[in-house]
Amino acid sequence: MSRDQRVRDNWALLHAQDLALRHRAPLAVVFCLAPKFLGATARQYAFMLRGLEEVERGLAAKGIPFFLLTGEPSTVLPAFLNKNNAGLLVADFDPLKVKRAWKNSVARAIRIPFHEVDAHNIVPCWIASPKREYGAYTLRSQLQRLLSSYLTDLPRIRKHPHRWPGRTIKTDWSTVHRRRMLDITAGEMNWIIPGERAALRTLKRFIAAKLDPYKEDRNDPNRGGQSNLSPYLHFGQLSAQRVALEVLRAEVRETSREAFLEELIVRRELSDNFCFYAPDYDGPKGFPAWAQKTLAQHLEDKREHVYTLKEFEEARTHDDLWNAAQLEMVKRGKMHGYLRMYWAKKILEWSRSPTEAMKTAIYLNDKYELDGRDPNGYAGIAWSIGGVHDRPWGERKVFGMVRYMSYNGCKSKFDVKAYITYVKGLK
Numbered sequence: 001m002s003r004d005q006r007v008r009d010n011w012a013l014l015h016a017q018d019l020a021l022r023h024r025a026p027l028a029v030v031f032c033l034a035p036k037f038l039g040a041t042a043r044q045y046a047f048m049l050r051g052l053e054e055v056e057r058g059l060a061a062k063g064i065p066f067f068l069l070t071g072e073p074s075t076v077l078p079a080f081l082n083k084n085n086a087g088l089l090v091a092d093f094d095p096l097k098v099k100r101a102w103k104n105s106v107a108r109a110i111r112i113p114f115h116e117v118d119a120h121n122i123v124p125c126w127i128a129s130p131k132r133e134y135g136a137y138t139l140r141s142q143l144q145r146l147l148s149s150y151l152t153d154l155p156r157i158r159k160h161p162h163r164w165p166g167r168t169i170k171t172d173w174s175t176v177h178r179r180r181m182l183d184i185t186a187g188e189m190n191w192i193i194p195g196e197r198a199a200l201r202t203l204k205r206f207i208a209a210k211l212d213p214y215k216e217d218r219n220d221p222n223r224g225g226q227s228n229l230s231p232y233l234h235f236g237q238l239s240a241q242r243v244a245l246e247v248l249r250a251e252v253r254e255t256s257r258e259a260f261l262e263e264l265i266v267r268r269e270l271s272d273n274f275c276f277y278a279p280d281y282d283g284p285k286g287f288p289a290w291a292q293k294t295l296a297q298h299l300e301d302k303r304e305h306v307y308t309l310k311e312f313e314e315a316r317t318h319d320d321l322w323n324a325a326q327l328e329m330v331k332r333g334k335m336h337g338y339l340r341m342y343w344a345k346k347i348l349e350w351s352r353s354p355t356e357a358m359k360t361a362i363y364l365n366d367k368y369e370l371d372g373r374d375p376n377g378y379a380g381i382a383w384s385i386g387g388v389h390d391r392p393w394g395e396r397k398v399f400g401m402v403r404y405m406s407y408n409g410c411k412s413k414f415d416v417k418a419y420i421t422y423v424k425g426l427k
């Protein structure tokens with residue numbers, strides 16, 4: 001277990017149990033807690049570990065032990081498998097480079113069958129497309145063709161009849177927490193409760209109150225029209241397939257349902273496609289050729305403003321809207337979706353180069369966003385700064401033909417002053 005940290009609706013766990021039952025074998029779940037993970041701070045570790053505590057309880061009720069191993073997965077996992085004479089390993093799919101490296105080093109170190117299951121996407125990433133897609137329109141048609149076979153109900157995990165032969169110990173979570181809460185530069189969040197049960201409650205509440213107005217409300221940061229599901233989806237505490245099934249059952253306008261499913265299915269799977277097939281998803285080499293060319297042509301353009309990472313991080317630019325978006329992310333751990341585009345595009349405008357802008361945006365996004373370190377983040381930042389999954393627009397300074405966003409454009413979309421006041425009120 002790594003990316004999909006849940007007992008319910010988890011295809012990797014279902015597949016592992018199916019094989020264990022067929023071989024009348026015991027089954028265990030292992031999570032490798034790496035020494036560090038892409039700049040994650042106490043904020044993200046607290047959310048993740050509380051979710052894993054619930055996973056351990058949920059598995060125990062099914063007679064399945066949970067082992068939390070601390071250390072480099074490529075070392076601790078093979079050692080665990082050898083010590084326990086494991087007959088097979090099932091891992092959940094993750095397109096991030098660090099995870100591919102873990103997977104490859106584990107595969108080299110073990111001599112048992114190793115299955116990888118995409119428990120995160122509805123249509124498995126490599127089935128949705130065998131190659132990098134340059135826009136949502138090409139992936140969307142593939143997904144629509146395949147959804148009928150993959151968007152099915154999910155079986156439940158059974159109580160496992162074959163006992164684990166070795167010693168099972170309950171994880172000492174307070175020690176694990178204490179050891180992880182070192183980097184408190186981004187503190188824990190209390191507006192959102194971690195874990196599978198809270199995720200399902202949040203989903204139900206969203207469907208009941210916000211799904212119907214989603215199409216109109218989702219781009220206005222003053223209307224709170226988003227679902228707040230991204231932290232749960234990022235840590236795999238909630239299955240996107242479960243979300244889609246519940247949204248399909250809801251009594252709402254088709255336009256709202258479609259708008260939401262476009263984001264949840266097409267945009268999300270497109271991000272995994274990008275990170276899986278574009279090795280440079282976190283740098284300008286991952287941009288489409290037209291964007292690399294146009295940004296290079298404007299590299300020497302004079303920047304009206306240039307800010308350092310520290311000035312960005314401390315929200316000390318000349319732009320009160322950008323500063324508010326940065327502060328919302330720092331204080332709340334979740335910037336509104338519409339502002340994320342504006343926020344990243346202004347980092348391009350006020351940095352010396354697209355390379356520096358990518359570094360700044362990824363660093364800040366992954367340090368402060370609860371849902372950071374996610375393919376959606378790398379794709380969202382690359383869309384904003386490097387035209388990934390977008391088309392060329394009218395040429396202008398610094399941006400070249402990469403889509404531009406302006407303060408006045410935001411003012412025409414929502415009440416900027418109200419948003420700035422709301423962020424000022426955040427603790």
Ligand code: FAD
Nearest residue numbers: 226227228229230263264267337340344371372376377380
């Ligand atoms: P809702 O609007 O309720 O959407 C529901 C779900 O649909 C989201 O949880 C997400 O899984 C998916 N979704 C929505 N919008 C997008 C999108 N544009 N691309 C891919 N999937 C989407 N998302 C992250 O999960 N982690 C990030 O670190 C992240 N960083 C971003 C950075 C930038 C610069 C941009 C432009 C977008 C980023 N996004 C990121 C995508 C999107 O903004 C968030 O997924 C969304 O705001 C999460 O809030 P929500 O779950 O309430 O969204």
Ligand code: FO1
Nearest residue numbers: 002003032033034037040044094372373374
């Ligand atoms: N996955 C792991 O298997 N082990 C970890 O120690 C780990 C830490 C971690 C911290 C913050 C965070 O946002 C994600 C983290 N993940 C970890 C990965 C996560 O579960 C997802 O797999 C990816 O981030 C999304 O693809």
